[in-house]
Amino acid sequence: xxxxxxxxxxxxxxxxxxxxxxxxxxxxxxxxxxxxxxxxxxxxxxxxxxxxxxxxxxxxxxxxxxxxxxxxxxxxxxxxxxxxxxxxxxxxxxxxxxxxxxxxxxxxxxxxxxxxxxxxxxxxxxxxxxxxxxx
Amino acid sequence: xxxxxxxxxxxxxxxxxxxxxxxxxxxxxxxxxxxxxxxxxxxxxxxxxxxxxxxxxxxxxxxxxxxxxxxxxxxxxxxxxxxxxxxxxxxxxxxxxxxxxxxxxxxxxxxxxxxxxxxxxxxxxxxxxxxxxxxxxxxxxxxxxxxxxxxxxxxxxxxxxxxxxxxxxxxxxxxxxxxxxxxxxxxxxxxxxxxxxxxxxxxxxxxxxxxxxxxxxxxxxxxxxxxxxxxxxxxxxxxxxxxxxxxxxxxxxxxxxxxxxxxxxxxxxxxxxxxxxxxxxxxxxxxxxxxxxxxxxxxxxxxx
Numbered sequence: 001x002x003x004x005x006x007x008x009x010x011x012x013x014x015x016x017x018x019x020x021x022x023x024x025x026x027x028x029x030x031x032x033x034x035x036x037x038x039x040x041x042x043x044x045x046x047x048x049x050x051x052x053x054x055x056x057x058x059x060x061x062x063x064x065x066x067x068x069x070x071x072x073x074x075x076x077x078x079x080x081x082x083x084x085x086x087x088x089x090x091x092x093x094x095x096x097x098x099x100x101x102x103x104x105x106x107x108x109x110x111x112x113x114x115x116x117x118x119x120x121x122x123x124x125x126x127x128x129x130x131x132x133x134x135x
Numbered sequence: 136x137x138x139x140x141x142x143x144x145x146x147x148x149x150x151x152x153x154x155x156x157x158x159x160x161x162x163x164x165x166x167x168x169x170x171x172x173x174x175x176x177x178x179x180x181x182x183x184x185x186x187x188x189x190x191x192x193x194x195x196x197x198x199x200x201x202x203x204x205x206x207x208x209x210x211x212x213x214x215x216x217x218x219x220x221x222x223x224x225x226x227x228x229x230x231x232x233x234x235x236x237x238x239x240x241x242x243x244x245x246x247x248x249x250x251x252x253x254x255x256x257x258x259x260x261x262x263x264x265x266x267x268x269x270x271x272x273x274x275x276x277x278x279x280x281x282x283x284x285x286x287x288x289x290x291x292x293x294x295x296x297x298x299x300x301x302x303x304x305x306x307x308x309x310x311x312x313x314x315x316x317x318x319x320x321x322x323x324x325x326x327x328x329x330x331x332x333x334x335x336x337x338x339x340x341x342x343x344x345x346x347x348x349x350x351x352x353x354x355x356x357x358x359x360x361x362x363x364x365x366x367x368x369x370x371x372x373x374x375x376x377x378x379x380x381x382x383x384x385x386x387x388x389x390x391x392x393x394x395x396x397x398x399x400x401x402x403x404x405x406x407x408x409x410x411x412x413x414x415x416x417x418x419x420x421x422x423x424x425x426x427x428x429x430x431x432x433x434x435x436x437x438x439x
Binding site: 001005008009011012013015016018019020022023024026027028029030047049050076078080081082083085086087108109110111112113115 | 183
């Protein structure tokens, strides 16, 4: 890389930082929340037309949700900035563990990192069964 | 003919780098207009990841761009014609480059190997000028540049093709906005914000449409044009939206997905399908492809 290219790169990096700061200062930092089970249902059904949500486990901070669809698949929803990113997958493709931090649901896709769902109560029966049997 | 001085200046013109200050100024301007008017949307985290992808693309370009240019220069030795730097050849090169871009872009959506590189540009759920800068890091290594080889083999000087490729990239920046509606007669010929919103949308009716770079005529010619509708506002992103703003996850997720699928393939047919089939292809058809999503949508509409 030449000196000129290096300077261009440094300038670009500074511009990136400046733009992010400006976006932040302008108030573009709203975080989407799933305030209720209904919010989670709506988000999932909007991404998966025709899907029927049969059960929802909601994160206590409203930043994620894990749901069971009527057809047996699982749906994962997480706050991504001011949007919700939803994934659905056959139950067998989702690994769910109970950890100290909450439920951790993992998909075999690095584009959707493990989802943490903080819960106060015990998981519902369908989720207990899922964790025990894996499907 | 073009004078040797002008030819040399055009051949060495790095139009994309020159345009960067303009990109920055327009992103700031758009953010301010969005803040004031409430039209369009921005999110700082989303824009940060888009901008980091753009920055990474520049770094990779500086490291590998020379190799791509070298490949074109080597193959230029086997050209069919000696096409000079002249106004007529530059006009031809503009159309040729735009056609090459159309086919690159179309195949980048229809074949998973190229999609793995191009998907990056579509991973934002927003559509604004920062989205335009969300660019791939793996275009050179995935051989995306082969789509421009026919121009080199025909005899267009690689620097001329590179010039129009840069112009196309700069042109495509400003169409990533929700602030501009429809542009009258320009919509017939040019790729516009409206046409490109359709391209970035995941609404079933809009999938796999409007691959144009500068001119929308190619989509009209090859049957991939879809007009934006007021009763079906575009929803942006990809079918399986990402759950991370991490640039490395964004850059490599589809490549890792290909690797996982290929590792689990049971025969060579499945390997080929996973690598070069349509994105979402699977042996049992259980995953979503554009075609299956469109068919499901058409069935739902027919049932209603």
